[in-house]
Structure formats: C-alpha cells, structure tokens
Amino acid sequence: MSELLQQITAASDYIKQFWQDTPVAGIILGSGLGNLAGDITGKVEIAYGDIPYFPESTVEGHSGKLILGYMQNKPVVAMAGRFHYYEGFSMQQVTFPVRVMKALGIQTLFISNAAGGMNAAFEVGDLMIIKDHINLQPEHPLRGRNENTLGPRFPDMSEPYAKSLINSAMKIAGDNNISLHTGVYVGVQGPTFETRAEYKYMHIIGGDAVGMSTVPEVIVAAHAGLQVFAMSVITDIGIREEENVITHEEVLQAAKAAEPKLTLIFRELIQQL
Template sequence: MSDLLQQIAAASDYIKKIWSLTPEVGIILGSGLGNLAGEISEAIEIPYNEIPHFPTSTVEGHRGRLVLGRMNGRPVVAMAGRFHYYEGFSMQQVTFPVRVFKALGVKTLLVSNAAGGMNRAFKVGDLMIIRDHINLQPEHPLRGPNIAELGPRFPDMSEPYSKALIARAKEIAANNNIQVHTGVYVGVQGPTFETRAEYQYMANIGGDAVGMSTVPEVIVAMHSSMKVFAMSVITDIGIREEENVITHEEVLEAANAAEPKLTLIFRELISVL
C-alpha cells in the first residue's frame, strides 16, 4: 500500500471512531465563510491538528476544524477552513481532505471561496456560481505516479462543475430572490493579490473571477468521481480603472456580509440532492 493510501486510511479511520455516520456531502468553506458550519446540527468538531496527517490552516478567517453532523437531515462533513499552496503545503497536502472525504463516503462536494471580480457586471458582495475554471497554479495535484485505487491517470474535466447542481442552485436562488451570476474561476498561486495587468490578462483569457484555492480540490474531487458544486463570493473588483487597494480584512468583511445568501443556497441544495 502506498504512503498516501495509508495516510488516507489513518485519517478516515480516526474520524470514523469519533463519528459513525457516513456523510453524503462534503463541504469546503473559504475565507470568511466558515459560519455555515453553524448550520450543522448534532455537530462534532475535530481540530485539524488532532487528525492524522492533516495539515493545519494558517490563514486568518479559516477556523481549522472538521465539523461533522447533519444539515437538513443529511449527514455532512465540513471543513471550516481550507489549505492553500501559498502557505507552503504541497498540492497533495492541500487536497488531502478531499481524499479523506471520499474514504468517508462523500459523493458530492460543495465548495465556497472569496474571489476577486474581473467581470465588469460584478460588484462587491455578488455571488458567482462557478461553471468552469482555468488553472494557472504552478503545480498540479495529480502530478506523480497515479494510484489506480484513487482514480484514473487521465481524468475527464469536460464537466468539473455539475450542470445539474448548477441548475438546481439557480432555481433555489430565484425562489429566494437572490441574484447569482455564473462564470469562470481562475485559480492562481497567491498570496499576493493580482496586479491590474494580471486582472486584465485573466479577463482577456475568459475569466470572470480569480482566487487562490478551489481548483486543486475540484481536480481531486473529479479524480475521485465526485459531483462538484462551487460558488464564489465576489469580495473585491480588481479590473476597474480607479484606485482599488485590496486588503485581506476587506475580503473577510465582504465575505461575511454575503455569507447568509450563500449559506441558504448550500443548505437548500443539500436538501434536494
């Protein structure tokens, strides 16, 4: 057995000893979006540093706990805080929780993030359903020898974000008078925010929003045969001509303000899966 398979087994076995349910849905919460975990009933929280082989989140706005319980009656497991390549983790570490989710039984992955907007129709606080992505990160989570037990050598990426889940989410948003956009997410390394020229470049190649996460987890979820739904909160607009200095504090503030709408969509989507 490979080292990675052993590590996945150790982490999942540890979690199963604490929580006996089989989660149907896995949730990854981005910067300033961790309060969705408060919607989970019968919750059990496990700090990341107690789970074998789990990294520890170092970014403000990421609580660093695995939350297990029920949402709308369905067993779920949620990451209140994720890992990023820019923190110094390898891509294997960044995506390790997705592997553990799969080992626990997760079939559907819901992902949120805070993102910078390039689409001129967007404003701060808007929600964007991700319909596709462009991967500009410098490392790939599937690089290296493929482990057949985890997935195929060359996974298909023609529909990384489930069209059926996107349609359901749009219905939920419409029924609750929540405006949502759909768009293409550009994944970059970070940790610097983008220059004006970089924002323009990413808009030119088809991007609507940009962020420093999500793409690696989605790739591994697809490698693991999961269905994926992802949504960005637009926390800054980088493509405008006027002065627009971006700070992490402002990103967290915008994410917190938009979170109730995102939480409603995630909660209702889980109920109709």
C-alpha cells in the same frame, strides 16, 4: 498499500472513532465563510492538528477544524478552513482532505471561496456559481505516480462542475430573489493580490473571477469521481483601476456580508440530495 492510501486510511479511521454515520456531502468553507457551520446540528468537531497527516491552516478567517453532523437532516462533513499552496503546503497536502472525505463516503463536494471580480457586471458582495475554471497554479495535485484505486491516470475535466447542481442552484436563487452570476474562476498561487495588468490578462483569457484556492480541490474531486458545486463571493473588483487597492480584512468583511445568501443556497441544495 501506497503511502498515500495508508495516510488516507489512517485519517479516515481516526475520524470514524468520533462519528460513525456516512456523510452524503462534503463542504469546504472559504475565507470569512465559516458561519455556515452554525447550520450543522448534532455536530462533532475535530481540530485539524488531531487528525493524522492533516495540515493545519495558517490563514486568518480559516478556523481549522473538521465538523461532522447534519444539515437539513442529511449527514455532512465540513471543513471550517482550507489549505493553500501559498502557505507552503504541497498540492497533495492541500487536497488531502478531499481524499479523506471521499473515504468517509461523500458523493458530492460543495466548495465556497472569496474571489476578486473581473467581470464589469459584478459588484462587491455578488455571488458567482463557478461553471468552469482556468488553472494557473504552478503545480498540479495529480503529478506523480497515479494511484489507480483513487481514480484514472487521465481524468476527464469536460464537466468538473455538475450542471444539474448549477441548474438547481439557479432555481433556488430565483425562488428566494437572490441575484446570481455564473462564470469562470481563475486559480492562481497567491499570496499577493493581482496587479492591474494581471487582472486584465486573466479577464482577456476568459476569467470572470480569480482566487487562490478551489481548483486543486476540484481536480482531485474529479479524479475521485465526485460531483462538485462551487460558488464564489465577489469580495473586490479588480478590473476597475481606481478601486484596485485590496486588503484581506476587506475580503473577509465582504464575504461575511454575503454569507447568508450563500448559506441558503448550500442548505437547499443539500436538502435535495
């Protein structure tokens, strides 16, 4: 057994001591979006630092615990806080929780994030379903020897975001009078916010929103054969030059304001699984 497989097994076995059910879905909660965990019932919470080989989140707005329980009577596992390459973690560490959630039994991965808008139609607080992405991260989570038991050497990325879930989310939004965009997410390293020229460049190459997460997790989820649904909360509009001064506090505030709408859509999608 490879070192990676040993680490996945050790982490998942530890978690199973506290919760024996098989989750149907995993949820990754982004910056300022941790309150969705309040909808989970019968929950068990495990600090990241207690789980073998788990990194520990260092970013404000990411609480740093794994939550297991039920949403809409469906067993789920949620990450309240995620890991980023800019924190100094390797891409293997950033994506390790996705491997562990797959080992616990998830079939579907739900991801949320806070992102900067580059589409002139967007406003702060809008929700964008990610329909595709552009990877500008400097490292790749699948670099190195492939572990064939986890997935293929060359995974297909033609549909990393499940169209069926996107269509269901659009219907849920329509039924609840929630305005939704769909768009392309550009994944960058961070931790700096983008310059005006970088925003323009990423919009020119096809991006609608930009952030410092999500893409590595989606790549590993695709490698593992999981279906993925991901949504961004637009927390700033970088394409408008006069509004290009951004702080992390403002990002968290905008994410918190939009969270009830995102929570409703995630909750309804999970009910349909």
